[in-house]
Every structure is written in C-alpha cells, then in structure tokens.
Amino acid sequence: MATYGVVVVCLMVVLSNVSFGSAKDYTVGDTAGWALSVDYTKWAKGKTFKVGDSLVFNYDTSHTVDLVSSSDYTTCTIGNSIASYNSGTTTIALNTTGSHYYICGIMGHCSGGMKLRIKVTSDGSPSPSPTPSSIPADSPTTTSLGTALPPPTVAGTTSNVPVESSSATISPLVAVVFCLVAFMFELIHG
Numbered sequence: 001m002a003t004y005g006v007v008v009v010c011l012m013v014v015l016s017n018v019s020f021g022s023a024k025d026y027t028v029g030d031t032a033g034w035a036l037s038v039d040y041t042k043w044a045k046g047k048t049f050k051v052g053d054s055l056v057f058n059y060d061t062s063h064t065v066d067l068v069s070s071s072d073y074t075t076c077t078i079g080n081s082i083a084s085y086n087s088g089t090t091t092i093a094l095n096t097t098g099s100h101y102y103i104c105g106i107m108g109h110c111s112g113g114m115k116l117r118i119k120v121t122s123d124g125s126p127s128p129s130p131t132p133s134s135i136p137a138d139s140p141t142t143t144s145l146g147t148a149l150p151p152p153t154v155a156g157t158t159s160n161v162p163v164e165s166s167s168a169t170i171s172p173l174v175a176v177v178f179c180l181v182a183f184m185f186e187l188i189h190g
C-alpha cells in the first residue's frame with residue numbers, strides 16, 4: 001500500500017519539475033537596465049537561459065539593442081546587425097539554442113561595455129527534436145542504482161522513465177533519483 005504513496009510523491013515531483021521549467025523573463029542588467037557602465041558578462045554569469053525564456057532590455061532611446069554575429073560582438077562592429085531595436089523597451093524571445101550576441105549600435109557604446117553574450121540551452125518542455133540519448137542515459141543509472149532493490153521494484157521504476165523523459169531532458173533525472181530514494185526509504189521503513 002505504501003507504494004501508492006511513493007507514486008503520488010513521484011507524480012508531484014514530476015509536475016513540480018514541469019512548472020519549474022516554465023519560461024522566464026530576464027531583465028538585462030536588472031535595475032540598471034541596458035546602459036553604459038554595466039558589466040553584462042557578470043550579469044549573465046550563473047544564469048541559465050533556455051528556449052522559451054525572454055530577455056527584456058530597458059533603456060533610454062540614446063541606445064539601441066542590436067542582435068549581431070559573434071565576430072561583430074567580439075570586434076564591436078556596428079552597422080552590420082542581424083536585427084536592431086530602439087523603442088526603449090525590447091523583449092526578445094529566445095527561440096533558438098546556442099550563443100546569442102547583443103550590442104548597442106551607438107558608436108563607442110559596445111566598447112564601453114554594452115555587449116551581452118548569452119548561451120541558450122534547450123528547454124525541458126516537449127520539442128520537435130527529441131533527444132533519444134537521454135533515455136539510454138537514464139536506464140543505466142536506474143539499473144545500477146537499483147541493483148540493491150528486488151527486481152520487481154526496478155522493473156516498476158524503469159517503466160516510468162520513458163514517460164518522464166519525453167516531457168523533459170534534465171528534470172527526469174532528478175525525478176528518477178528522487179523516486180529511487182523514495183523507494184529505498186519505503187523498503188527500509190515499510
């Protein structure tokens with residue numbers, strides 16, 4: 001009977017992981033906004049940008065937000081932008097993975113610090129390109145951790161893996177580990 005409790009807990013963990021995976025808006029430079037004399041490398045450090053998140057640039061109209069190539073970012077080359085915005089408030093949805101580069105298109109401002117590089121990783125939500133590698137990666141983890149458990153329990157745990165893996169890439173690992181811990185707890189105390 002205790003096993004049902006574990007299943008409920010596991011479901012809650014999976015659901016909470018899904019909600020944690022929801023899109024976030026990042027205000028570039030926080031309260032300082034998009035301006036001179038802000039260290040955007042420092043601002044971006046430690047942040048994890050995912051597909052579906054958005055960057056919000058707040059700036060006065062003496063600045064612009066220009067999406068540029070990596071080489072134009074490095075050399076602070078203006079006038080060659082992929083996209084340029086100057087409305088004062090620009091929200092940019094991060095739709096693709098990889099590095100994204102933004103500079104201010106006003107002469108001298110990029111070298112003055114108005115340059116931002118971010119790395120966007122794939123979101124945990126369902127995507128058109130599933131990552132099959134995550135499923136084989138999960139299975140050895142489950143079985144190696146599960147060797148101490150009776151085979152029926154391991155089989156029951158393993159059957160949950162594909163369902164979770166299809167909805168997220170990283171979160172299921174956390175959920176599966178949590179479930180294994182919960183199962184062991186039940187085995188010891190139940």
Ligand SMILES: [Cu+2]
Binds near residue numbers: 036
């Ligand atoms: Cu500027």
